[in-house]
Amino acid sequence: MIPVRWVLLVAALLLAGGVRAEVEVRSFDSAAEHARYRALIEELRCPQCQNQNLAASDAPIARDLRAEVLRLLRDGRSDDEILDHLVARYGEFVRYRPGWQPATYLLWLAPGLLLLVAAAVLAWVLRRQRSVAAVAPTPEQRAELARLLGRNQGNGDG
């Protein structure tokens, strides 16, 4: 039987992805407000601890930014306004989903472009294979082939 503590360990590891560092106790006026707050702090990136979003980070700046997001929310700003407000101060970096602008065109289009290139290469390779297969050997080539195969079979074990 599997010891209980192994089960607990595995369970803890599996659940670790959902860990949040957000420690403040907050009360929300409505479920909708809570949902918007959650969505925003999930989407915004902590400038200090670079691979975490605001929800997951315990850095002081993440705490301040969470408070700022909530303040702006209560101020009646829309989600876009809040994102713009933070981008204006902390730069595009704070968005995990970069905006659509000249500097990010390539970023957004790259997957599609790569897919097109891959499809083109695949089509090219397939067409070449087909055209190679379509060339039937001439009688002379057949005879040569038979001779080579025959000789090969003859010497096969040697």
Next chain:
Amino acid sequence: MGARLKLFVPLILFLVLAGLLYLGLGRDPKELPSALIDRPLPPLRLAALDQGRVMDAAELRGQAWLLNVWGTWCVACRDEHPYLLELARQGVTLVGLDYKDDPGRARDWLQRLGNPYRSVLIDADGRFGLELGVYGAPETYLIDAEGIVRYRHVGVLDAAVWRERIEPLYRRWAQP
């Protein structure tokens, strides 16, 4: 394109990619450009540490100056403090932003270690820091003669950083 040349296409692609990745290795991902570069400094409506004197950013027009974000809780700020004193001796105008700190402690610190700042503004709750895009102390902003932010350095400001990164810009933006 000859068949022979075509053979080199993957190699060339590989070299280009390797070159880009190599350049990426040398970059410090922690170094974020400030979103305020080439934009005016947000209005300073903050109390100064030396009471009775509220600094007006307008009085700094006509010269380049440094806005240094620090706090007594910040270990690296202590490291850079002697160099700030040195810069002040050289005639560089420094304004301090006492960030998320206790004004009493800040006063003690300046009394003990010396005061390189022309004025120190109090941002006890970090609100102005949020306007500025501060994400850790120390940070140093170069403000030009027109009040436009021209550079931000995150981390300790030492002789090498000053000489190589800030001083050239400081000289360039010193004149209106």
